[in-house]
Amino acid sequence: MYGWIWRHLPGPSPVRALIALALVLGVVYVLFQFVFPWAEPLLPFGNVTVDQGGGG
């Protein structure tokens, strides 16, 4: 998978490395900005209130 992506990136190796870095940063951004905030309430790690069984 990563080999395939690497082979399909244009340009010489340094350029490919830069594009690859940009792709990685883009993925991390999407994860932190959208995926993790969405997933977090679904996981039972952040509830701090006492309640009658609803989400907290």
Add this chain to the structure above:
Amino acid sequence: MGKAIRGGRGRGRVATALGLMGELLITLGLVLALFVGYSLWWTDVVAEAAAGRQGDRLRQTWSAPAAAPGDQAPAPEYEAGDGVGFLHVPAFEKSDQTILIRMGTSTEVLNEGVAGVYEEPYRSAMPWDAEGNFALAAHRDGHGAKFHDLDRLGEGDTVVVETRDAWYVYRVAGTLQQTSKYNVGVVAPVPEGSPFTGPGKYLTLTSCTPVYTSRYRMAVWAQLVRIDAMDTHRTPPPEIR
């Protein structure tokens, strides 16, 4: 020869499939590691920034009435999300000793690095009310982790609530290290399981326990011992100086 090539291709396909699976598993591991970093570090960064902004804004709104000393406005009515004041806990780590207090315990409020005032299942009494329980919740980890050190509080420790008009000095009277998350009695006007037996002016702090989980809740109960009037310099009481 032909057989050898076919066999080679077969091995190649299997190797490719295994390689792809390996890469996917490595990727999954990296994503999970990133999620841990997100939960324990990035949400703190975001929450601290939000709480800092809102705390500054609250202090700005306070500076207006302070310009006209002697003008005692009635205690304001607060809506969900409003800033109420600051909680000062000398027993906590330095960065968590001053905590913004806002109305409500919704995820949106708590995730912004604050202590939230319970409105459900019991509507908390405010510190200036004649009697009742001022009950607060905050995150133990992530999102500011303002109550990370809640287990450090013990009997006799001081907790101070700062509002626009006064300093409310509370002394811890009892703690509950672990209870069910459905035990709403701990935030009742006279908290169940606390050393308190009759109505009074109480403060309750709740968070989850043990750290890094949400399996149980813990509670710290304190009783009001003194109210210091706010002077124009907002001089803090000696306990938190």
